[in-house]
């Protein structure tokens with residue numbers, strides 16, 4: 419797409435999904451986040467998830483589109499709703515969209531009242547979102563400065579298979595700082611012990627998170643968020659959702675599917691068992707033992723040209739405020755949303771039913 423010269427031209431560039439569905443998408447993540455926020459700190463992660471899923475599904479089914487869930491809550495038999503393959507929307511209008519959802523990313527974080535949970539979703543035209551299995555993806559996520567640096571310095575590239583120190587040196591140079599000044603976010607899991615050691619030995623600082631490596635990935639593309647790189651194996655759905663935002667914001671994600679038994683260092687027997695159990699299903703999605711290890715870049719994860727993304731915080735995030743509840747269901751919510759045209763919005767929405775009862779606060 420040629421670079422538009424003015425904001426007016428930019429708005430003209432927006433595709434039909436961005437024009438028609440982005441304003442609605444914001445409401446979908448907002449309402450799911452509000453539903454989840456009522457369950458914050460109650461120690462019941464499944465119920466918190468359930469109310470977010472139900473809310474998201476109700477809202478999605480009001481939208482004029484033919485939507486198919488490509489990244490969802492799991493397979494039809496294990497997930498009662500928003501399962502992979504579920505059709506959503508009224509079916510009216512001409513829009514055929516692929517959808518990636520994580521109605522409550524960070525269920526434990528919500529149940530414990532800890533920072534980092536969001537309701538999040540992306541859409542693109544049919545075929546625009548990677549249709550992959552719900553296993554892990556190992557990944558590295560960096561912001562747009564790194565992409566520009568790579569373009570200007572041929573041969574210096576982020577590489578999923580390169581030593582951690584190689585990648586961190588490139589990020590440091592791209593950001594005009596030293597490796598010691600970088601912050602790398604990674605899930606605190608035994609499977610990452612080696613990688614965490616390598617990051618520390620390379621000199622960078624580590625921010626371990628108990629859950630939620632999706633929004634830190636988005637944060638790499640936002641200066642001032644305090645996150646420069648995300649590494650490690652997390653959910654594949656989370657990686658695809660990260661890719662949707664990163665595609666719009668101009669950063670870069672490299673990812674590779676990993677079987678949970680492999681990621682978590684199980685014995686060969688356990689790995690073989692998982693291969694036998696999972697491969698038939700994966701092969702239906704075009705994933706074989708030969709291509710399982712391929713590196714997928716941003717465009718492979720989200721090939722769409724009319725991509726939209728929205729995430730509303732439930733609990734406080736790196737750059738979003740938590741949901742505030744005040745007075746019989748009234749709420750204030752903070753969302754980041756964006757579309758391929760390049761329009762990125764931070765919306766601070768206040769829903770008040772009775773203006774006499776609930777005054778507006780700054």
Ligand code: VTB
Pocket residue numbers: 523524525605607628629630631632651652653654656
């Ligand atoms: C990952 C991560 C997510 O859950 O999927 C994680 O990407 C589950 O990992 O952000 P484990 O199987 O190691 O627990 C999240 O942290 C939250 O959905």
Ligand code: MG
Pocket residue numbers: 467491520521522523524
């Ligand atoms: Mg989920």
Ligand code: MG
Pocket residue numbers: 520522523524653656
């Ligand atoms: Mg999740």
